[in-house]
Structures are given as C-alpha cells and as structure tokens.
Amino acid sequence: MKGLLYRDLCLSKKNWLTILGLSVGTIIWNLLVQLSFVCGNLKDLMADDASGSAKMIIYYIGLYIVPYFSLIMMETLQIFRSDFASKFVTYRKMFPVTAVQWAGSQYLLKLIFMIISLILFTINGLLMAHINGKTFGIYEINNMLLFVCFYQIFDIVQMAFISRARTQKDMNLCNVSPLFVIVPLYVLAYGKAKEIGAKYDALFPEDETALIENADITERMEQMKNFLQSEIGVYRDQIAPYLWLIVLALMGIGFYLTYLGIRRREN
Amino acid sequence: MTDFQNAIEIQNLTKKYDGFTLDHVNFNVPKGSIMGFIGQNGAGKTTTIRALLNIIKIDEGTIHLLGMDYLKDEIAIKKRISVVFDELPFQDLFNAQQIARILYGIYPEWDQQIYENYLDRFQLPQKKKVGDFSKGMKMKLQIAAALSHHAELLIMDEATTGLDPVVRNEILDIFLEYLQDENHSILMSSHITSDLEKIADSVTFIDKGNILLSGYKDEILENHGMIKCSKKDFQEIEKDDFISARVSDFGAEVMVSDKSQMQRKYSGMLLENTSLEEIMLFYVNRIKKEWS
Secondary structure: OHHHHHHHHHHOHHHHHHHHHHHHHHHHHHHHHHHHHHHOHHHHHHHHOOOOHHHHHHHHHHHHHHHHHHHHHHOOHHHHHHHHHOOHHHHHHHOOOOHHHHHHHHHHHHHHHHHHHHHHHHHHHHHHHHHHOOOOOHHHHHHHHHHHHHHHHHHHHHHHHHHHOOOHHHHHHHHHOOHHHHHHHHHHHHHHHHHHHHHHHHOOOHHHHHOOOHHHHHHHHHHHHHHHHHHOHHHHHHHHHHHHHHHHHHHHHHHHHHHHHHHHHHO | OOOOOEEEEEEEEEEEEOOEEEEEEEEEEEOOOEEEEEOOOOOOHHHHHHHHOOOOOOOEEEEEEOOEEOOOOHHHHHHOEEEEOOOOOOOOOOEHHHHHHHHHHHOOOOOHHHHHHHHHHHOOOOOOEHHHOOHHHHHHHHHHHHOOOOOOEEEEEOOOOOOOHHHHHHHHHHHHHHOOOOOOEEEEEEOOHHHHHHHOOEEEEEEOOEEEEEEEHHHHHHHOEEEEEOHHHHOOOOHHHOOOEEEEOOEEEEEEOOHHHHHHHOOOOEEEOOOHHHHHHHHHOOOOOEEO
C-alpha cells in the first residue's frame, strides 16, 4: 500500500501543492488584514465604522475561507481520471495489490489531506482569534467538521458516478455529479429558509425594519446570528458530539463505493 | 515454497465473448524454459494472458502459476512474477526514480541495486519523465522494473512489438541472461516469430481461440516441412497429408506436419525445412486448404 500511496500522492501533487500554497497564502493574507485592522491602515480607514460590522464580516470570511480552499486537496477525481486514461485499472492486476489496498490508499490520502485541512484551519482560526480577542474552540472545529461532512457527501455522490464509469464519456459525466447534491439541498433549504425568514421578520415591527441605520447593523447582525444559532444551531448541537463519527462513517461509505467501483471495472 | 514442474499450467481455459471464444485452451510452460506464444492479431494471446493474471474472469478451466492456484494464491503469485505489456502501466508524469519508489512499496523483494544497474545498462535517465521516453526506452524501463524484484516467472505480451531490431536483440539477450537461473521461466507472446525462433525452447500456437500446436520448438521445426512442387505434382498429394498449400502460377508450396513420413510417401518431391512464421501462416489458412 505504501507504493500506491506514493503513486497517488505523485498523481495529485500538482493539485495539492497549488491548494496548499493557496491555503497558506490565505492564512498570511488573513493575518495581515486582521493586523491592519488592529494597528494598520485599515484601522484609520474604518475609524468611521463605529459598529465594527465590516471588520466582523471580514473576520468570518477570513475564518472560513481556509477550509473552503484546503478541502479541495481531498479531491481524488483527477487520480481516477488519470488512471482511467492510462488503463491502470487493468494494469493494477499485474501487481500484488488487492482492490481493498488500492481503495485504501486513496482514502488514506484523503484522510491525510483532511487532517492537513483541519490543522491549517486551526492555525488560521487561532491567529485570527488571538488578534481580535475572540475565542476559538470546539464550536469552530465543529463548524469545520460540518464542512468536511458536506464535502464527503459530494464525494460519495461523485464516487457513485466514478464507480459506474466505463468510458471516457462516463468519466466526464462525473463533473455534473455535484448537481445531484446541490439541487435536493436547495429544494430542502428553500422551504426551511422561507420559514426561518418569516420568523426573523416577525421579530421586528415593519416600521422598525425600514429604518435600519449603520449603527444598528452590528446589533442586528448579532441578533441574526443568535437567532440563526437558536434555529439551526439546535440541529448542529445535536449532531456535534458525533461529527467525527459521521465524518468517518461518510469516509467509510466513500471507501466502500471506491472498492466496489474497482471490482466492478475489473469484472 | 511449493515444488512444481511447470511454471504455468493451463487446463481447459474457456472464455466466451460475443463473436470470439477462447476454447478449452491447454498448455504448460516448463520451469526454467521460455515459451513463445504465437498467433495472429486477435487470435486470443492477450485474452489468455489476461486470464492468467485474473484481469478477466474465465468461464471454465484451471490455471496454476508457480504451482499455485491463480485465484486462491493470487497475491502470493504476483509477488513472484513479472508482467510486461506493450504499454507502460504508469502515467507519463512519473520518472524512473519515482517508479522505483512505487515498486519498492509494492514488491517486498524489490532490489534497487539491480534496477539501477539495468537503468545504467540501458542508458535510461533516472529523472526524465517517462512521457518523454521513446517506445524503446519505455519498453527497456518496463523490463528493468520487471527484472528487479527477483521474479521467477516473466510474462510478456507483445513486449517487442514496434521495437527496432537492435533494441529487440538487446532485450532478447537480457532474457537469455535471465534464463541462466534454472528457476526462471518466461512466457512470451508475440507475432514476431523470428524473435521466438532465436530464444524459445517451446512454442504454443493459437488461432481463433484454439490451440493448434504446442510443444518444443525444435521438434515442431523438425516435424514440419515444406514440399515445393509444380501444380501438376500438387494434384498427386492427398488432402489429408498436408496442413494447407499456397498455390500460384509457378507451382505449389505445401506445408506438412510429418516431414519424415511425407519424405517417404512423396520421395520424388523436394521437401525443405520451414520456419515458425511459415508454419503460422499455413496453419492460419488450414480451413481454406488451398490459397494463393
């Protein structure tokens, strides 16, 4: 399996080196922006922004943009594409390697990249929280794990497509697989969002919502955050203790699908 | 370690496809020998080799490699054999060094020193991407990799096809060196019969999924012969006495499978030695019997 892992690492080298560079670059950029808010040009520029809303928005974007980038490292579609083109699916049988070992090496690689993503997210979060005097803890880590869960769901759907692929055309069809997650999620979320939106609107009298001023924005954002946390956070908190297990279970499903795909193509 | 007489034993191997059937294929490759597996394109050579490696599922039959069952002991077998296809099984972005690292992690018996010696001998660059290699260089790299983990059996599928005679000769020399160890065996599929004539101990000839001939090369060449005669003399030869005949305006060439008997029966006719290529050609046309 060591040989296969090295092979997969080489095949995805261009991808993960780019993403790793992008993630580290984003962390440095975040750090500089936050430092500028504390003691640089942005501090003077935002002197009028008494509410600090712009700073808060940039803080949250900065916090969650790193996992967004770094999770792409886990992408293995290009390895499958490359194997497909080079007929490695057939040639694999030349070597003393089982289907489980091959699927295992790809999931081990995903696990390594997931851990690297978590480390990058934690470093970024700790730095930003330290500069801004905020806390970074289990709540943020759980949010990151939620990102991973969603990513895994996309991955499983993609794996189902890859497993069925027999021709190059089928392989190209894998590109549309995210739609099979996005569309149902959109349909589900649309109804829920309308319901939550109506509840949120009901918190404020009609005349009051029309007269929101700059100074109220932070307060409103805080209210919205609390409201959303109370509405959505309930579900999140319910699954929070099991997030690691959910991530591993989703990876297990993905691994099994990969294994089935390899066996299917072999037969 | 299992004691075995034949490096490869195939019995009643059958695989049915739409329009093609590998039909009850039987042959053995004795330990310490090199067998040429010949046949025209589409005859079933690659299908047989893929069946040996469990790349395709067979419908019927038994296969033993190095004395072990090809399914039950698949991984143990593959640690002790090497396979060379006509294409490199690694993507173009790898270089020889990286391929060695991959194979080091796959084969427990990987010998880096032997691999580097072969790279030097073949003058293959270690850090150049294989995508920039010529076909001959790619084949040499495959052979270097195949011979660097102390494999006892080398299986090659059209490995020398498309290579120039100089490279082919160089590779054939390496195979002869490899066979110096009496535990080493080679199954070499090819339609370039001249290569096999040089190095093979035995030959198996497959056509349309059926084994037509299998045995020691020298015996096959000794038994087969070519009667060269006029068209008039050809009419005197009984149909059952020959495999097939190439008839032209200038006369007839008739392939016989029992040279000594035919020499006695048709003593007035010129009977010459033949080659594997001609044997293959005349067997392929056996159904037509007479062709031009």
